[in-house]
Amino acid sequence: MAGLLMVVSGPSAAGKGTLCRQLVKETDVELSVSATTREPRPGEVHGVDYFFMTEEEFVKTIEEDGFLEHVENFGKRYGTLVSYVESKLSSGCDMILEIDVQGAAIIKERFPECILIFLLPPSLKALNERIIKRGTETPEKISQRLSKALEEIEHIVNYDYYIVNREISQAVEDMKCIIRAEHSRVTKNISEEIIKSFKEE
Amino acid sequence: MAGLLMVVSGPSAAGKGTLCRQLVKETDVELSVSATTREPRPGEVHGVDYFFMTEEEFVKTIEEDGFLEHVENFGKRYGTLVSYVESKLSSGCDMILEIDVQGAAIIKERFPECILIFLLPPSLKALNERIIKRGTETPEKISQRLSKALEEIEHIVNYDYYIVNREISQAVEDMKCIIRAEHSRVTKNISEEIIKSFKEE
Numbered sequence: 001m002a003g004l005l006m007v008v009s010g011p012s013a014a015g016k017g018t019l020c021r022q023l024v025k026e027t028d029v030e031l032s033v034s035a036t037t038r039e040p041r042p043g044e045v046h047g048v049d050y051f052f053m054t055e056e057e058f059v060k061t062i063e064e065d066g067f068l069e070h071v072e073n074f075g076k077r078y079g080t081l082v083s084y085v086e087s088k089l090s091s092g093c094d095m096i097l098e099i100d101v102q103g104a105a106i107i108k109e110r111f112p113e114c115i116l117i118f119l120l121p122p123s124l125k126a127l128n129e130r131i132i133k134r135g136t137e138t139p140e141k142i143s144q145r146l147s148k149a150l151e152e153i154e155h156i157v158n159y160d161y162y163i164v165n166r167e168i169s170q171a172v173e174d175m176k177c178i179i180r181a182e183h184s185r186v187t188k189n190i191s192e193e194i195i196k197s198f199k200e201e
Numbered sequence: 202m203a204g205l206l207m208v209v210s211g212p213s214a215a216g217k218g219t220l221c222r223q224l225v226k227e228t229d230v231e232l233s234v235s236a237t238t239r240e241p242r243p244g245e246v247h248g249v250d251y252f253f254m255t256e257e258e259f260v261k262t263i264e265e266d267g268f269l270e271h272v273e274n275f276g277k278r279y280g281t282l283v284s285y286v287e288s289k290l291s292s293g294c295d296m297i298l299e300i301d302v303q304g305a306a307i308i309k310e311r312f313p314e315c316i317l318i319f320l321l322p323p324s325l326k327a328l329n330e331r332i333i334k335r336g337t338e339t340p341e342k343i344s345q346r347l348s349k350a351l352e353e354i355e356h357i358v359n360y361d362y363y364i365v366n367r368e369i370s371q372a373v374e375d376m377k378c379i380i381r382a383e384h385s386r387v388t389k390n391i392s393e394e395i396i397k398s399f400k401e402e
Contacts, residue, residue: 118387120395120399121399123398123399123400123401124399124400150400153395153396153399154396156387156392156395156396157387157389157392159387160386160387161382161385161386161387162385162387162391162392162395163385173381174381174382174385176378177377177378177379177381177382177385178378178382178385180374180375180378180382181362181375181378181379181381181382181383182382184362184363184364184375184378184379185361185362186319186357186358186360186361186362186363188358190363191357191358191363194321194354194357194363195354195355195357197324198321198322198324198325198354199324199325199351200324
């Protein structure tokens with residue numbers, strides 16, 4: 001059976017990174033490896049941390065429609081390779097991608113069977129407290145982050161699932177249940193497989 | 202938040218009864234109480250085992266479109282009251298109904314947000330063995346049951362989820378995950394609620 005492609009979005013400080021890492025640790029889900037044109041940092045391994053590409057390779061891949069989505073950040077490019085994701089999924093591997101609301105919308109259009117999950121902090125107040133606690137942001141930056149969070153959350157209507165991250169262990173359990181339930185979904189293709197297997201097994 | 206209406210179907214001897222009872226025991230899910238025109242047996246309580254109705258009351262309720270579905274068996278009528286299910290759901294209670302493929306299709310049409318779950322024995326061979334093991338059926342009856350199972354399983358394509366009952370404890374876990382995941386679903390109504398609660402909490 002094919003694997004699931006899951007996309008996790010949500011405001012910064014919602015806990016997306018922790019959720020994905022914990023899920024990878026506790027289950028067979030794999031975190032999707034991005035392609036990038038930035039230089040590898042010491043210790044980073046091609047195919048594990050990133051697929052490192054030259055600008056020319058990256059542009060050629062864009063032209064060949066080889067990315068699920070791609071962005072540019074400070075002159076460096078990042079993208080998700082269609083070929084990589086498709087080979088993982090067809091081998092039965094469940095994949096998780098951490099991506100912003102714009103990227104998620106692009107992936108859903110290209111790959112409608114992907115599952116969009118929105119991770120929420122318990123409240124705007126809690127998000128504010130989390131950012132202040134980190135102590136790395138100026139009051140201006142904090143206010144920017146909060147208004148961005150309010151903007152992002154309006155996109156929740158395009159998502160399949162939402163998880164309120166009150167307690168990370170519970171958010172991980174929510175994810176595990178979503179995965180288990182999605183593997184129990186009846187689709188047109190799968191119903192033929194089920195019937196066949198029921199008759200033959 | 203409103204409760205979920207779940208409908209479980211599947212061939213006889215798939216384990217629907219055990220699954221529902223176990224789920225009710227381990228969670229807050231309630232088994233839907235049917236209405237019937239048959240006489241109460243000793244010990245049966247109105248509103249707990251059944252809603253006992255006269256033929257006239259039942260027919261009047263049909264005329265008023267008051268049943269989600271209803272059937273007649275050996276001259277006695279059985280049905281699921283819309284008013285009862287709606288009041289349970291709006292109080293936040295998750296409800297489970299054990300019903301055949303025809304009844305499930307009727308409920309889904311009337312109540313599209315209900316969740317249809319198909320419970321399968323591991324295989325036709327396993328189903329055969331289970332029925333033989335019970336020792337209550339003639340070879341002719343067994344063969345009838347198996348062909349009915351093959352007929353019923355063709356309806357799986359209309360279901361939202363399927364569960365293969367290899368081990369009842371695992372089937373119960375599957376159900377619990379489906380319920381938890383369904384409560385994490387984003388719907389148009391819910392996304393407004395989520396945003397409001399995020400801003401206010």
